[in-house]
Amino acid sequence: MERICLLDLDGTLLDSAPDIRGALNRLMERHGMAGFTLPEVHRMIGNGVKVTVEQALAARDRPFEEALLSSFVADYEAHASDETRPFPGVLDALEALRAEGWRLAVCTNKPVRAARIVLEGCGLLPLLDAVAGGDSFAVRKPDPGHLIGTLAMLELPPEAAGGAVMVGDHSNDVRSARAAGVRPVFAAWGYGPPEMAEGAPVAQTPAELPAILRGLAPR
Numbered sequence: 023m024e025r026i027c028l029l030d031l032d033g034t035l036l037d038s039a040p041d042i043r044g045a046l047n048r049l050m051e052r053h054g055m056a057g058f059t060l061p062e063v064h065r066m067i068g069n070g071v072k073v074t075v076e077q078a079l080a081a082r083d084r085p086f087e088e089a090l091l092s093s094f095v096a097d098y099e100a101h102a103s104d105e106t107r108p109f110p111g112v113l114d115a116l117e118a119l120r121a122e123g124w125r126l127a128v129c130t131n132k133p134v135r136a137a138r139i140v141l142e143g144c145g146l147l148p149l150l151d152a153v154a155g156g157d158s159f160a161v162r163k164p165d166p167g168h169l170i171g172t173l174a175m176l177e178l179p180p181e182a183a184g185g186a187v188m189v190g191d192h193s194n195d196v197r198s199a200r201a202a203g204v205r206p207v208f209a210a211w212g213y214g215p216p217e218m219a220e221g222a223p224v225a226q227t228p229a230e231l232p233a234i235l236r237g238l239a240p241r
């Protein structure tokens with residue numbers, strides 16, 4: 023069975039919160055609202071941009087508007103890799119996994135256009151066999167269909183989930199993996215608190231991934 027590694031993006035491959043915060047706080051400022059600290063923004067990431075903007079507006083007692091979301095996304099796309107970088111060790115870990123025969127695909131709740139822009143800006147795009155965003159399918163994490171759809175982008179059937187691992191920093195990643203029949207690994211360096219691992223194996227750093235995934239690989 024083929025070895026497939028599905029990877030979450032924000033808080034797993036990339037420390038993207040500074041640029042998400044930048045675009046969010048510029049939106050808030052344009053509309054006369056107070057901005058957010060980095061730890062506050064960490065807690066708003068993982069359910070897609072719409073939820074991020076909804077939570078930000080709700081925190082300031084302001085109703086959600088589609089136009090505010092569009093203006094946030096346009097600003098974010100223009101500044102997606104100003105400060106965003108791969109977490110230390112990510113590039114080496116991805117190269118090691120590829121050398122060991124793992125196919126790599128991103129499965130993120132971020133809209134796919136923004137995901138590709140930031141992956142390109144950070145130099146990770148050439149290492150990936152597919153990128154599935156939160157708007158690539160009718161469903162997104164925690165729905166297992168998002169992972170099954172990502173496998174389909176690799177021209178693999180749902181049964182290939184048995185040879186796949188999902189690395190992510192949010193309970194959405196762990197839950198969608200389990201529901202799809204994919205083994206989850208929790209990225210402890212990301213934005214999710216430790217309880218979001220929900221009993222999944224935990225990688226403390228990206229450097230631990232090759233050994234952990236080797237232990238989970240189909241034989």
Ligand SMILES: O=C(O)COP(=O)(O)O
Pocket residue numbers: 030031032033066067068069070071074129130131132133192
């Ligand atoms: O919330 C988002 O926009 C994306 O989050 P994810 O990359 O961790 O799925």
Ligand SMILES: [Mg+2]
Pocket residue numbers: 030031032033034067068190191192212
């Ligand atoms: Mg994440």
